[in-house]
Every structure is written in structure tokens, then in C-alpha cells.
Amino acid sequence: MFHLLDAPLEAARPSRRNFLKLSAGALGGLMLALRMPGTAQAANQTGDLAQPFVHIRPDNKVIVLIKHLDKGQGTATGLATLVADELDADAAQVETNFAPANVELYKNLAFGVQGTGGSTAMANSFIQYRTAGAAAKAMLVAAAAQKWDVLAGEITVSKGIVNHTSGQSASFGELAELAGRQDVPAKPSLKTPADWVYIGKSFPRVDMAAKTTGAVSLYGMDHQADNMLVAVLARPPKFGTVPAKVDDAEARKIEGVVDVVMVPSGVAVLATTTWPAIKARDLLNITWDNSKAEQRGxxxxxxxxxxxxxxxxxxxxxxxxxxxxxxxxxxxxxxxxxxxxxxAHAPMEPLDITVLYDGESATFWTGSQFQTIDQMVAGGVLGLTPDKVSINTLWAGGSFGRRAQPDSHYFAEASLIAKARLDAGNAPQPIKVVWTREDDIKGGYxxxxxxxxxxxxxxxxxxxxxxxxxxxxxxxxxxxxxxxxxxxxxxxxxxxxxxxxxxxxxxxxxxxxxxxxxxxxxxxxxxxxxxxxxxxxxxxxxxxxxxxxxxxxxxxxxxxxxxxxxxxxxxxxxxxxxxxxxxxxxxxxxxxxxxxxxxxxxxxxxxxxxxxxxxxxxxxxxxxxxxxxxxxxxxxxxxxxxxxxxxxxxxxxxxxxxxxxxxxxxxxxxxxxxxxxxxxxxxxxxxxxxxxxxxxxxxxxxxxxxxxxxxxxxxxxxxxxxxxxxxxx
Missing domain, CATH: 3.30.365.10 (Aldehyde oxidase/xanthine dehydrogenase, molybdopterin binding domain)
Structure with a gap:
């Protein structure tokens, strides 16, 4: 959806000093990461490191950490394909999780911030994710060679099983802990196109079952939390308009309404569920300041x-x-x-975002497309450093550019509402801001x-x-x-x-x-x-x-x-x-x-x-x-x-x-x-x-x-x- 600086794919290829390993902590297993040149690095005794991409667990699951938002375009599947092919994993054992917001660890190599857009996800990750998969495979082979006291060259890997010519075999999970103690290869060998199993052929969509059955809540609009309030805003009728004053007496009479908060982008009604918030919003009597509004047709x-x-x-x-x-x-x-x-972009899922702010830190749940900018804007509104702003990226029901916001306005809006509640003496609680379809179509951008x-x-x-x-x-x-x-x-x-x-x-x-x-x-x-x-x-x-x-x-x-x-x-x-x-x-x-x-x-x-x-x-x-x-x-x-x-x-x-x-x-x-x-x-x-x-x-x-x-x-x-x-x- 946008264009910034381009970087050659070779920039993603790691050197020996950039490639480190990360133990899975209490879970055990093997986690690999690629440290980008010029980033800070702090490897501790538990193996914590920058840029984790693949985690192999003792239960034989391969978890691929996805640094980009998947809004239906298949990014998670594409990145999983790259890792699985070089790792020679079985497709059925591969799962994906979205990476947390951290620009140092998860930057888009094309433009230097963590974000998705400009059709750059596969291009900037092609070498990066393949290398992580190849290194993991090499370490599994080394672990098997050590365990069986055989030569690594006598070992092959196929469909998630490590095999030796003697007939011995082991799953990834069985070798994960020992593999995590192996040296990370300085320059793991990548497959040639002739050896690819999945790349250029097929790999099942990692989101297909959940989206088809609805068994798992994937989207921000689905997100629920204990004691959560839902906020719906009365938004300005014209672009450039701001609220001047509001009479909320009738709105507050609606059962379920908890509060009414004025912010620069409108007047928010907070309620225990969505419908009373929408119903009460329609009862607000707002005086708008149109002095800077666009008045033309x-x-x-x-x-x-x-x-x-x-x-x-x-x-x-x-x-x-x-x-x-x-x-x-x-x-x-x-x-x-x-x-x-x-x-208008008109994605199937309009904007939505949940925030929990306690005065010292803030956590967000949404389909974030520009995690770095979203983190910085929210931190700026709340007076927090980026490390105090956590973003749980969720699947997004479309975007087409709508969620890639240079001003991160919906993060700012949610932050302002949460801050106003806390400043008024209310206890911290999750607040989900919901845009209706009308808000989306009439909302600009x-x-x-x-x-x-x-x-x-x-x-x-x-x-x-x-x-x-x-x-x-x-x-x-x-x-x-x-x-x-x-x-x-x-x-x-x-x-x-x-x-x-x-x-x-x-x-x-x-x-x-x-x-x-x-x-x-x-x-x-x-x-x-x-x-x-x-x-x-x-x-x-x-x-x-x-x-x-x-x-x-x-x-x-x-x-x-x-x-x-x-x-x-x-x-x-x-x-x-x-x-x-x-x-x-x-x-x-x-x-x-x-x-x-x-x-x-x-x-x-x-x-x-x-x-x-x-x-x-x-x-x-x-x-x-x-x-x-x-x-x-x-x-x-x-x-x-x-x-x-x-x-x-x-x-x-x-x-x-x-x-x-x-x-x-x-x-x-x-x-x-x-x-x-x-x-x-x-x-x-x-x-x-x-x-x-x-x-x-x-x-x-x-x-x-x-x-x-x-x-x-x-x-x-x-x-x-x-x-x-x-x-x-």
C-alpha cells in the first residue's frame, strides 16, 4: 500500500555474529533468531535474543513467528512456507503466531520499521525466514548426530523426521532440547530450487481451518476480556470538525451506559456491550466546531x-x-x-481496538499493520516509552491500506479514552473501541x-x-x-x-x-x-x-x-x-x-x-x-x-x-x-x-x-x- 526505501534481499542474509539462538525458557525446545546488523543484542543465560523466527517445541510443534500482519493476503502462510521448506518440516506440525511489537527485533527490511505494506512481506523476508529454517534443521541434525554418535552427513530430514542410515529416527520434538544446545551454524546452507518441497508448489493455508469453522476467535472484533467496556464514538459530520460541547443527559439514561468521554475525534459512549453504546450515541446532543471543517462538496x-x-x-x-x-x-x-x-477501503472488518491502560503500561489488541508507529503514537499520548506499550497483533478482516496509518489515529483515540477514564479516578479496565460500518464508510482516510x-x-x-x-x-x-x-x-x-x-x-x-x-x-x-x-x-x-x-x-x-x-x-x-x-x-x-x-x-x-x-x-x-x-x-x-x-x-x-x-x-x-x-x-x-x-x-x-x-x-x-x-x- 505504500512505497519507501528498498533494500536488497542479500541484506537479510546473516553473518556468524548476527545469528544467535534462543532457548524456549520454561517450555524448552529450540528457538532461532536472526539479529539484524546494527541492532542491540543481549543474549542471556536462557538464550533470549533478537529477532526470533522459529520455535520448535518438545511437543513437536514448529511455531513460526510472523513479523507482518496477515489481513487475509496469506502472509502467515507464505512465511511458514519458507521456514517449513528449509526445515523439511511436515506441514501439519507448523503453526504461526504473530510477533510482538518491537522494531529492533522485527523490522521490515524494506523500510526499517515494523510494518506491513507495499507488498513487501515476502520480498524482505525471503532470505531471512529461509535462513532461520535452514539453521534449525542443521542444529537438529547436529543434535541427532551427537545423540546417536554418528556422522551428520549420514543423517537426512524429511517431513518432520530426522533419519539415520542405520534406521534410527526421531521427531523434531524429541531432539528440540538437545538441538537448542548446539552451535548455531555460521552460514547455514540454503536449498536450491530443485530441492524445494513447498516453495513454488503448495503449502496449506495456516488460517483456513480456524476461519472456516469459526472455532477460534481470530479478529479484533471478536476479542473479549473480563470487565471490558465497549466504546462507540459520535464522529464529526464534516472533516476538520471537532466537538465543542455535549449534552449527554439522555444518553446516560440508557441501561448499560457507563460513561461519556469527549476526545478530539468525537464523543465516546462507553457501555457494557456494543448495542447500548450505539443506542446512547444517537441520543447525544453535540455542538460541533466547524471553523476548520471542509465545507465543499x-x-x-x-x-x-x-x-x-x-x-x-x-x-x-x-x-x-x-x-x-x-x-x-x-x-x-x-x-x-x-x-x-x-x-473508501471498506474492509469486511471495520476498525476496532482494545486497550488496557493502568498508568504505567498499556496493552493493545488489534490487527496492527504499523506496529512501530502505533506503539510510538500510543506511547506519546499516554506518556509511556515504547517498551511500556505492548501490542498483541491479531488477524485482520481486510485492510487494503486502511490499517496502515501514518498518524495511528485509532490507537491515539483509544489511548485518549483510556487515559481520560483513568485520570477521572476509575480503575483500569479493558476498553474496546468499535467502528460501525457507517463510521468506516464516512470516516475518511x-x-x-x-x-x-x-x-x-x-x-x-x-x-x-x-x-x-x-x-x-x-x-x-x-x-x-x-x-x-x-x-x-x-x-x-x-x-x-x-x-x-x-x-x-x-x-x-x-x-x-x-x-x-x-x-x-x-x-x-x-x-x-x-x-x-x-x-x-x-x-x-x-x-x-x-x-x-x-x-x-x-x-x-x-x-x-x-x-x-x-x-x-x-x-x-x-x-x-x-x-x-x-x-x-x-x-x-x-x-x-x-x-x-x-x-x-x-x-x-x-x-x-x-x-x-x-x-x-x-x-x-x-x-x-x-x-x-x-x-x-x-x-x-x-x-x-x-x-x-x-x-x-x-x-x-x-x-x-x-x-x-x-x-x-x-x-x-x-x-x-x-x-x-x-x-x-x-x-x-x-x-x-x-x-x-x-x-x-x-x-x-x-x-x-x-x-x-x-x-x-x-x-x-x-x-x-x-x-x-x-x-x-
Missing amino acids: TSAMAEELADMTAQTGFTVPSGHGDVEAALSSAAKVIEIDYAFPFL YRPMVAHKARVGFDEDGNVLGWLHRVAAKSIMTGTAFEQYSVKDGVDSTTVEGIGEMPYDLPAFQAEAHNAETAVPVLWWRSVGHTHTGYVAETMIDRLAKEAGEDPLAYRLKRVRNPRLAGVLKLAAEKADWGKPLAEGRYRGIAAVESFKSYVAEVAEISFREDGTVKIEKVICAVDCGIPINPDNIRAQMEGGIGYGLGAILRNEITMTDGVVDQENFDTYLPLRMTDMPEIDVHIVASEEAPTGVGEPGTPPIGPAVANAIAAAKGEWITDLPMSKHDLA
């Missing part, structure tokens, strides 16, 4: 953005050639404007509203001479801790990613950016800037192909610079029978986008319903994400990304009237229906390149692929989303 905001793109903006440094000269000498110039609405303007000049034969591209949106990164990495000379990289440097050969190209101001909070949304830049770039390429009188696929392949992008274009086209006649009433379009260092091409086959709406019949997807760690999960992520992208382009939008959000729930912020979901066929490119992202790259190509298919049928491209605004009959 989205129509006025869209006009402002469009006006910006008519002016010179901040220059994106990746341009080349003399665009102005090219446009002034062109025989023909086309100018196309695009408009994209605010989008949207994908920014965006405007694009593309001006392209051609010679008399339809060849492109130059392309000037302007983008206007509120910056996601400005004002956050990530600004120093992502905002340079006025240009937020997340605004222009995907359009700052086109993947096709062009004689001259220049992009410019404008930063809009609004009180509406914005946030990364699944695939961030690529959600709109990919749409514009790939529909514009189809236009250029039409101007040149060429087939859209042939036009791309003649000009695409990256062979991996060309590869997925060819694969998707081949599997879609590109160039062969379609059935009557069927049309298709193609698009390809590189995002998060992965390459995805999609061919959309469409038809039209009698009511003039488009029906996506089939999508062929080709993805090159480097080494495919778990093909089943990659297919699932491509399918999910395509569905998520379809919902956005077909009918999703957040609109405002006089600063008030018009949508409230799924009856007005319309989700994708089962009848909208196409048949999807995913093809994964075999690769030995380092693994890259799959959580987000499936989303950007689907919009332009559908738009190009519509243009193939109607001769015009939709440039103002969502498509539900347009009668396609």
Missing part, C-alpha cells in the same frame, strides 16, 4: 483539481526530451482529462480524489512526438513520518508512481504534479497511485495505438522497454486467444502494469446488459512476481485484486455535499456483486528472480483492460469514474 473539489492540471506543476524528474517543442511542432495534439473519485490531463502530439503519420502529463491530488505522504522519503521537490512519489516514467518508448515525455489541500484525510489504497496512473497510462496507450492504426497488443510489444512486462503481455494475450474472433456481442481489452516490482497483464472480455451496464465475462491474468512462493495464494491474490479493482471502476465512489459524506453503508457505497464477478484464469510466470509483491499488483490493470474493451465496442474511452455514471447502451 466533491463537485467543487473535482473542479479545483481539473483547474490545477491546466497549470504548470512540480516537475517529476524522470522525464526526457523536449516535450514543449514536440507539442508545438505536432501536426495533431489530443488533450484528455481524467477524473477519479475518493474511494480515502484513496485521494485525482485529476489527470494528458496532452500528446503526433506527426502526420500518427507517430507520437511528445507527451505532457499532469496529475493533481492531495498528497498522501506530506505531513507524515514518511514525507522525507517520498516527497521530493514538491512531488509525492505515490501520486505519480506509474506515470512518472512510462514503460514504453516515447520520443519525449514529462510528468508534473500538483498538491491539493483539503481537510479530508487520505491514505494509500490497494496499489496506491497505480490505481489511477495505470488506468490513464494504459487507456492512453490504446488511444495512441488507434491513432497509429495498430493493434493495441502489437503497439505495446513494439515499444515496451521491460522484457518482463512484455512477457506477461504475451502470455496473457496467448491464453486469451488475442487476435482470434470473439462471439457476437463480446469485446476485449488488454492492459499491463508494473507495480511493487511485479508485472501483471490482464485481458478483459466483456458484453453489455440490456440496461446499458457492462458485464465482465472473463479475465485472463498473467503475473510475473519472481519466484512464486505459494502459487495457490498468488492466484487468490490476483483474483481478489481483480475483484477489488472491478468494484472501484464499476460503481464505487465517495461523494460529499457541503462537506458531508453522502454514503453510509453498502447500500450506498455499493460493493461488487457475485453477478459482477467474472471467470478468472491466472497464469504465473516461472521465474528465478527474487520474489516481489502479489497483494496489490492484480488491481491496477483491470480498470484499463475493461475500459479498453468498452472502447473496442463503443469507440470511446471512459475517463470519469466510476463507470456507473455512464449509459453504455
Whole structure:
């Protein structure tokens, strides 16, 4: 969902002094860890150390410690796959736990804080988790060799059993304690791809049984604690509004209501259960201070953005050639404007968080995505050092960027409520803050509203001479801790990613950016800037192909610079029978986008319903994400990304009237229906390149692929989303 500094995979490979071991304390067994260069290290007599990744218990369970949030994208399964393969564990013995919040121990190697996003989980952990598994295996073998008085070279490991040529064998659990006393190998040998058992093949989802049966409470919304209160907030009607005063007399009459607390983000009603809190919230009489509120509607905001793109903006440094000269000498110039609405994330599980604060320490339970930032913000509100703030990361029912908050506002909110209760003399008790669906849809932190303007000049034969591209949106990164990495000379990289440097050969190209101001909070949304830049770039390429009188696929392949992008274009086209006649009433379009260092091409086959709406019949997807760690999960992520992208382009939008959000729930912020979901066929490119992202790259190509298919049928491209605004009959 975001982009920061990248680090090569080799940075994760440990040296001898970085690799230490950790005993399991009272549980016994073997725990391995990787100490990152430059971090503090304190190995004590019980074996405590930095960066624990795998714990082998005497009961023969292999516990993989997951440093990333799993919000449905399969991260826990992916990391377990890496450990299990190098360890030669049996899949049935592998379990996962989320690691605690500790930046020194569990940082994301891609951007230096503990957090999940930008489709970096597998990429930054690939060597790290494999190495932990390989070291554990080597120590088990050494333990067996010592116990049986044999040579280690005579020992093999398979499906969780350590075997010797003499016929002796032992389980991991039987060897765990002795293995924990072995020297940690300086540089454990990693398998070659030919020896992989799970990587690139399959590994069962570690969360499947619990999620299917519901036997275990996984999510923050499920969390319960003794003596717990539930807090629901009356939130401001406009962004930038704050509560001035509140009359809570009627609310306090509701049975179960315990307290009413005013905080900057609204007025919280605390009750013994959720329903009385919601019921009482509706009885609050609040006076709001609108002096700093956003008072405009989205129509006025869209006009402002469009006006910006008519002016010179901040220059994106990746341009080349003399665009102005090219446009002034062109025989023909086309100018196309695009408009994209605010989008909510709308995960199935809205935000929720439980806090227990006693004045000296605080513990949180939630699907934390940015543990380091969440820990620091909560500590700042409560006056605690990070070591006094514990975060129990739970499974999250979706996020799509919503939980990755630079301001950690829901941690701050929960902390303020808990502090207010304690300061008022109340005894410490758990407080769960719950967002309703309406709170979620109306609560902001949207994908920014965006405007694009593309001006392209051609010679008399339809060849492109130059392309000037302007983008206007509120910056996601400005004002956050990530600004120093992502905002340079006025240009937020997340605004222009995907359009700052086109993947096709062009004689001259220049992009410019404008930063809009609004009180509406914005946030990364699944695939961030690529959600709109990919749409514009790939529909514009189809236009250029039409101007040149060429087939859209042939036009791309003649000009695409990256062979991996060309590869997925060819694969998707081949599997879609590109160039062969379609059935009557069927049309298709193609698009390809590189995002998060992965390459995805999609061919959309469409038809039209009698009511003039488009029906996506089939999508062929080709993805090159480097080494495919778990093909089943990659297919699932491509399918999910395509569905998520379809919902956005077909009918999703957040609109405002006089600063008030018009949508409230799924009856007005319309989700994708089962009848909208196409048949999807995913093809994964075999690769030995380092693994890259799959959580987000499936989303950007689907919009332009559908738009190009519509243009193939109607001769015009939709440039103002969502498509539900347009009668396609």
C-alpha cells in the first residue's frame, strides 16, 4: 500500500555474529533468531535474543513467528512456507503466531520499521525466514548426530523426521532440547530450487481451518476480556470538525451506559456491550466546531483539481526530451482529462481496538499493520516509552491500506479514552473501541480524489512526438513520518508512481504534479497511485495505438522497454486467444502494469446488459512476481485484486455535499456483486528472480483492460469514474 526505501534481499542474509539462538525458557525446545546488523543484542543465560523466527517445541510443534500482519493476503502462510521448506518440516506440525511489537527485533527490511505494506512481506523476508529454517534443521541434525554418535552427513530430514542410515529416527520434538544446545551454524546452507518441497508448489493455508469453522476467535472484533467496556464514538459530520460541547443527559439514561468521554475525534459512549453504546450515541446532543471543517462538496473539489492540471506543476524528474517543442511542432495534439473519485477501503472488518491502560503500561489488541508507529503514537499520548506499550497483533478482516496509518489515529483515540477514564479516578479496565460500518464508510482516510490531463502530439503519420502529463491530488505522504522519503521537490512519489516514467518508448515525455489541500484525510489504497496512473497510462496507450492504426497488443510489444512486462503481455494475450474472433456481442481489452516490482497483464472480455451496464465475462491474468512462493495464494491474490479493482471502476465512489459524506453503508457505497464477478484464469510466470509483491499488483490493470474493451465496442474511452455514471447502451 505504500512505497519507501528498498533494500536488497542479500541484506537479510546473516553473518556468524548476527545469528544467535534462543532457548524456549520454561517450555524448552529450540528457538532461532536472526539479529539484524546494527541492532542491540543481549543474549542471556536462557538464550533470549533478537529477532526470533522459529520455535520448535518438545511437543513437536514448529511455531513460526510472523513479523507482518496477515489481513487475509496469506502472509502467515507464505512465511511458514519458507521456514517449513528449509526445515523439511511436515506441514501439519507448523503453526504461526504473530510477533510482538518491537522494531529492533522485527523490522521490515524494506523500510526499517515494523510494518506491513507495499507488498513487501515476502520480498524482505525471503532470505531471512529461509535462513532461520535452514539453521534449525542443521542444529537438529547436529543434535541427532551427537545423540546417536554418528556422522551428520549420514543423517537426512524429511517431513518432520530426522533419519539415520542405520534406521534410527526421531521427531523434531524429541531432539528440540538437545538441538537448542548446539552451535548455531555460521552460514547455514540454503536449498536450491530443485530441492524445494513447498516453495513454488503448495503449502496449506495456516488460517483456513480456524476461519472456516469459526472455532477460534481470530479478529479484533471478536476479542473479549473480563470487565471490558465497549466504546462507540459520535464522529464529526464534516472533516476538520471537532466537538465543542455535549449534552449527554439522555444518553446516560440508557441501561448499560457507563460513561461519556469527549476526545478530539468525537464523543465516546462507553457501555457494557456494543448495542447500548450505539443506542446512547444517537441520543447525544453535540455542538460541533466547524471553523476548520471542509465545507465543499466533491463537485467543487473535482473542479479545483481539473483547474490545477491546466497549470504548470512540480516537475517529476524522470522525464526526457523536449516535450514543449514536440507539442508545438505536432501536426495533431489530443488533450484528455481524467477524473477519479475518493474511494473508501471498506474492509469486511471495520476498525476496532482494545486497550488496557493502568498508568504505567498499556496493552493493545488489534490487527496492527504499523506496529512501530502505533506503539510510538500510543506511547506519546499516554506518556509511556515504547517498551511500556505492548501490542498483541491479531488477524485482520481486510485492510487494503486502511490499517496502515501514518498518524495511528485509532490507537491515539483509544489511548485518549483510556487515559481520560483513568485520570477521572476509575480503575483500569479493558476498553474496546468499535467502528460501525457507517463510521468506516464516512470516516475518511480515502484513496485521494485525482485529476489527470494528458496532452500528446503526433506527426502526420500518427507517430507520437511528445507527451505532457499532469496529475493533481492531495498528497498522501506530506505531513507524515514518511514525507522525507517520498516527497521530493514538491512531488509525492505515490501520486505519480506509474506515470512518472512510462514503460514504453516515447520520443519525449514529462510528468508534473500538483498538491491539493483539503481537510479530508487520505491514505494509500490497494496499489496506491497505480490505481489511477495505470488506468490513464494504459487507456492512453490504446488511444495512441488507434491513432497509429495498430493493434493495441502489437503497439505495446513494439515499444515496451521491460522484457518482463512484455512477457506477461504475451502470455496473457496467448491464453486469451488475442487476435482470434470473439462471439457476437463480446469485446476485449488488454492492459499491463508494473507495480511493487511485479508485472501483471490482464485481458478483459466483456458484453453489455440490456440496461446499458457492462458485464465482465472473463479475465485472463498473467503475473510475473519472481519466484512464486505459494502459487495457490498468488492466484487468490490476483483474483481478489481483480475483484477489488472491478468494484472501484464499476460503481464505487465517495461523494460529499457541503462537506458531508453522502454514503453510509453498502447500500450506498455499493460493493461488487457475485453477478459482477467474472471467470478468472491466472497464469504465473516461472521465474528465478527474487520474489516481489502479489497483494496489490492484480488491481491496477483491470480498470484499463475493461475500459479498453468498452472502447473496442463503443469507440470511446471512459475517463470519469466510476463507470456507473455512464449509459453504455
